[in-house]
Amino acid sequence: QLQLQESGPGLVKPSQTLSLTCTVSGGSISSGTYYWSWIRQPAGKGLEWIGRIYTSGSTDYNPSLKSRVSIFRDTSRNHFFLKLSAVTAADTAVYYCARGISVFGVPGSWFDPWGQGTVVTVSS
């Protein structure tokens, strides 16, 4: 059974870089018609897609965050990572990693499963 688990510092200072790890077990991040995403939810607000990394290693990012976001991977450890630079209080949220599932030739995809999420607070 595929499982994802987020980890990383729960507190980040303003202007610094947020770094999170998603550990994937029960499946490989470098095979299949899948991609691997980061999604966040600020308290009291909705879900926001941050970006994704494909099994090929290519990436896509939310245009609103693109200048500050980097997603990369370590296939030998079956982990993928999120870095978000120059954080502010607006980046305080629960951060989730999730597997994106797509069908060849069909645009778009859906997310299943999700990790349990990790709370990141931006504060001095």
Add this chain to the structure above:
Amino acid sequence: SYELTQPPSVSVSPGQTARITCSGDALPKLYVHWYQKKPGQAPVLVMYQDNERPSGIPERFSGSSSGTTGTLTISGVQAEDEADYYCQSADSSGSYQEVFGGGTKLTVL
């Protein structure tokens, strides 16, 4: 930027039918997917590709899409269905970046 629009709230009594809508200009061309989100828990996929129900999701959950509106229907609502529900699709421009609706709070009266 592309948006998916959901009603902020829907309220139904136990045993009734709840319908949650999601509107987006690209939905005639792209699938809509749905997630259930309870406080302190990760989102759970309850419907994908408009009307496909994942394994383990009760049959009372169903989905449809017509024109620019996708609909998640919960028949015979139970107290445990009280949650936030989010639709998700993709922006039809460029590399099909993913987009979520603003979420709908389902209250079981």
